[in-house]
Amino acid sequence: MSGLSTVLSLAFLLTLSVSEASSPRYSWSDTKGFVPLEGCRIAPLSEAPFKVMEAVGTGLAANLISSDGRSSLVVENRSLVKTNKALSKPGLEAVQIVGVPTSASPNHHPTAKVRNQGYLATNALQDLGNYVLEIKAGTPQTRKWLTSSRMTGTFWQLSLENDRPLSLLCSSGGTAKSLILFDVYAANQQEPIAQVGIDPKQISIFEKVQIHSVDEADQVLDSRMENPPENHRQSLVAGGKVPTVSVSSPLETIRNLPTKKEAPEVPALKLSDAKVETKPVAAGKEQTIESIIEDSESDSGEEVDEEEAEETIDSDMEYVVCINEDTLAVRDDSLEEILFRAERNETVLPVQSWDEKDAQKKTIDETEYTFIKVKFPERNGKNIGWLAQEYVRLEGQCPVPKAEKEEEQISTPVIPQGVIKNINSASCCGFPTVKRPNQSYLTGMRRFKAGRSKGRRLHAACDLYRVHGETAVSVAPGKVVNGLYKFYQGTYALEIQHPGGFVARYGELTGKKVSNMGAGKNVKLGQVVGHIGTVNSGCCKPMLHFELYSGTKKGSLSRKGNKFQRRTDLIDPSSHLRKWEKLEFGSGY
Amino acid sequence: MRKISSKHLLLLAFLLLLIGASLLFSKKGVSPVVSGKKSTTAATQVQALTMVESARTSFDSPTPNSSAAQDPTAKERRAQRSLETMSRLLAKAFAPNATMEQVIQELAATGQKPFTTRTGDPAAGRLTILRTKSPLPGTRYFHAQYFTDEQGKVFPQHMSFEFKPGPRSMQEAVQAATNNFRLGQATEQKSDFIQWNLDDDYVLWIKKKSAIDLEDDPFNAYDPAKDVGTVQMSVEMKIHGDAHEGHEH
Structure with missing residues (x-):
């Protein structure tokens, strides 16, 4: 559409x-x-049916009076309203709140929100022109x-x-x-x-x-x-x-x-x-709406699902401390003592306790806040405390941009220098583990196409046996399509699209997050993408489950309906891994 | 026989009164709801409104002072009901023709406040993660992942939740799974792990988590001092083979 x-x-x-x-x-x-x-x-x-509420003389707000005249809400200055002349009374305009200022600070009184209706004094309304x-x-x-x-x-x-x-x-x-x-x-x-x-x-x-x-x-x-x-x-x-x-x-x-x-x-x-434009326009680039829509077309090739739209957030499932300042106080269970200070954009995990409250209220400077219990996974020692809920947001919802951290790069692979244009380039690629696998990935149950469930399924990857916790690295430059997600028996996977469009899935990783590995992030050849994990059933040794796709198809890599349970451009990674292993380690299996 | 003086009787009556009063106040509990706000600003002419926020704020849980919360038997019963509810939800979610929207509706109907995030793109796969903000008592960290395949079909790749630690938690979870899924022989079984094939595409496994299992979770917050023994029930797409086919050691 x-x-x-x-x-x-x-x-x-x-x-x-x-x-x-x-x-x-x-x-x-x-x-x-x-x-x-x-x-x-x-x-x-x-x-025009739109007006701007701007109170004259007295202060920075006005009252939105209910139709029965019994109650009222505060309307912040420079709110946008829609008027209905047919319902207006002498001195009062019937309005509906259309937009509220984003710079509004917490108010002592109940504040009008979008879609609230009522009456405002006529002299508080200014022409939108x-x-x-x-x-x-x-x-x-x-x-x-x-x-x-x-x-x-x-x-x-x-x-x-x-x-x-x-x-x-x-x-x-x-x-x-x-x-x-x-x-x-x-x-x-x-x-x-x-x-x-x-x-x-x-x-x-x-x-x-x-x-x-x-x-x-x-x-x-x-x-x-x-x-x-x-x-x-x-x-x-x-x-x-x-x-x-x-x-x-x-x-x-x-x-x-x-x-x-x-x-x-x-x-x-x-x-x-905060930074007002999250995506500043490049200098000199003529920005027209048709070029903007054309540029974005490849990103939005599907219908908007109206029922889903309201609650679906375009973001990694990662919460951050969303503040303009550099730090924010983290409080103890009583909310009276400050334990330490969280940093702007620091990752947090909201706690869901079994039998304790994970939310409580506190009034500070005559304003009531809801505090929630969070954990700071990147900290050692004391790393659980309470933060004001309004400053804990999903990364995609926080307008304060996250500073790029220096990525960790293990070693520069010894491969021919040159631009990697696609999977068949002479300079493609690096091996996804930092040392040669402990066992051959070309034989037994570790090989691509090995039978599973009595042959009803086929293995879609090569399993590279290594050491639990050891780093896995990107085989080529690319862009993260999906950051860490739950994969199998307590392990995780992520997906990277590499030059020429080929896609690699790095599976059976631990949940230990690497910075700058979220969806949309660029990666370099040899950059650490995660850590090799072990499935929680105890069946198997630590391994990197490595899948490759040519990139000629669309949709998720996993799917039902074929023996591999994978997208139909799945390719056998064996020959590519052998080449990369030889380039990097000198010889291969 | 020694006579009881009126002084002693008065003292006894006073003690009985104290005991009665303490029992009475402990049953009332404390309301978590903050009501009322005083009007302080002179610049506006707003009439103060009594505003009651929804008692079930994000990540909220039953008030610890309520008598129901203190009664361990009642708590256990609630937790078991939650376990049944969530197991049933998982089973329904993987039934033929079940949709993500139905799962969301069911979570919403039970007051769990579902929400979703989305990453990826149509060319290389869109991933939708579904979680909840207000879990049922005794359960937590509901997590589901849906992918959109080549044909544009949305399907679940993983769905799980956790059940609180306890001496019988593992057995109770296994029982709930047995009640709600059509399960045959387990393909893997140990004291802390059990797995069944649901069909050619999916497995159901239940794991009693150790301290190592609680490490480095990118989605869930754990306290090793309290959360060892947490039981996780998961349905997800198969990757490995059955136990007897497993990887060579």
């Missing part, structure tokens, strides 16, 4: 480039992401679309003509839709990279936004460009009214980053302080 939409979008864009020079147009769908538009016409609106929306990381549902299209960090402004917002009137299948039109800007472009029509009912893209005034947005965009323009972008200069309330500029937060700092006991997580 995504492949089809790319073809359509490219075809559409080719037509568009001939007929007119305006930016490409898309609509946003909560389930399909960016969808190319055609056959729409522009029409002015009297008013005076602001620019910066799209942040998104929700689990929208993040994949934003990330794959690199729209995270772009700036959206209402398209205006004579100070009136514009809409796109589109008809499809007999139904007409009116979409609110936005111009989209990226850091290295002075002109909009696209126009996107927003259906007021499909607005998940705005759930995580940072709202800037027009002047602020110009400065933020300029700060990210190598050669910022001398004048304001013409399109971001608003002729309308300027907000009267002086609020702290997000730029102050960005510019005043501490260089090396110890966090207070429980720091407020200011996500705006």
Whole structure:
């Protein structure tokens, strides 16, 4: 489906480039992401249904009053709301919260969340035309679309003509839709990279936004460009009214980053302080939405499963300490004493105890936090303590980038120098164990295609007998496809795609993690990928279970339906291992 | 016979009162729920709301002070029920035509708060890991791995959970497996390990973990002082042969 939409979008864009020079147009769908538009016409609106909540005079928040008037929630300044004129009352607008500021700090009072509805004072609502929306990381549902299209960090402004917002009137299948039109800007472009029509009912893209005034947005965009323009972008200069309330500029937060700092006991997580663009655009590269979608097409070749989307997180199953500062206090069971300090992005394992609580609450500086029990697997000695839950996140959910650690490289294999283009290159490859296997991998049950289960299955690998805990190394440069996962009887495996597309599975490893071996990480020839393990049944000696695939097929390496229980481009690794063994150790079995 | 004075009677009554009061308060327990927040900020006109967070927060477990939690018999019964529930879930998960979504729904329906992560890509294999945040009492660290094959079919490659250590934990786990799976003769059997073939593709094994088994787990946190004897029940795709075919030693 995504492949089809790319073809359509490219075809559409080719037509568009001939007929007119305006930016490409898309609509946003909560389930399909960016969808190319055609056959729409522009029409002015009297008013856009979106407003920005910015309280005038009193403070930095306002009350969202429930429809029965009995209760209220706090709405943070510069939240995005959608209005419903039909339900409004004198002095009060009926609203639904669409997006909340990502820089909001913990509040003493119950805070309005996305999709909460109620009434806000009319004078607390400002025209969206005076602001620019910066799209942040998104929700689990929208993040994949934003990330794959690199729209995270772009700036959206209402398209205006004579100070009136514009809409796109589109008809499809007999139904007409009116979409609110936005111009989209990226850091290295002075002109909009696209126009996107927003259906007021499909607005998940705005759930995580940072709202800037027009002047602020110009400065933020300029700060990210190598050669910022001398004048304001013409399109971001608003002729309308300027907000009267002086609020702290997000730029102050960005510019005043501490260089090396110890966090207070429980720091407020200011996500705006973190690196805003997780994938900065290369200097000089023209970023257009069609090129972005085209580039990402190979990564998203399947339908979005709507039921799965809400809870599926694109990440390794690895939790980290997610903070901007360098360290965070780890507390004892009473939460009163500090045991030690965790480092930013340090790996943690949430504890699930049998009979004890693994979560408890504590109030610090009049704010209540939930603490959870965690273990620090990379530490020796005392390595279990309590951390505030909001700072323990899956690596893929943490906007603070992890610093690359120096990889451990055992020894430079003695092989002919030269670029490895594919598995048959003269310079391919290194042997996956650091010493010659203890027994031949070409005979007995260790060989490829050895019978299993009375011949009903066939062995899909060569088993390289070595020593428990000894390192296994990458046979060639490549990229990790899947990091450590459970493989067999208490051992683990990981998969690396090497030059030319061939894939190796390194199986029956211990669970001891090696740094920089997560999914998507690049590896070098000879780099340590893991440690040789032993299955927990006690049947067998420590071994590296080594599989090879040509890379001509798609899908998981394991599958059902053939005797190998493997993907159909499985190849016999024997001849390749013999060659590599001879290259590295001088002779082979 | 010596007479009991009124002074002694008063003392006795007072002691009885103390004993009664201590029994009464110990049964009530302490609520883990924090209720109410005071309005302190003058800048807003918000009316303070009483806010009760969900009692079952992530990684939460029954309050240790509750009488049910203190009664070892009740705890054991709960743990056994959990063992049965999880064994049954594993068996259903590997039935023909079972889907990952069904497993997720079942975990959600039992309040275990399932969630998934995803890595890989369609060209070289997408791996989805399913775990839970709120395990059933007496069990923990549910872990499932699903792959998407060449035909786009999603299938389970591994599924497991752990059962708490105890003098009869291994036997109870074996019994639960026998109750819920169609098991023939075990292909491997030792005091701390047992394995069956489920079919041509999968094995079921149960392992009583030693201190070495608890080392270097990339997903689960262990305390060697407390967790030796943890029992793991796993269903996973076969790699090796049956015991009699096993690797030469």
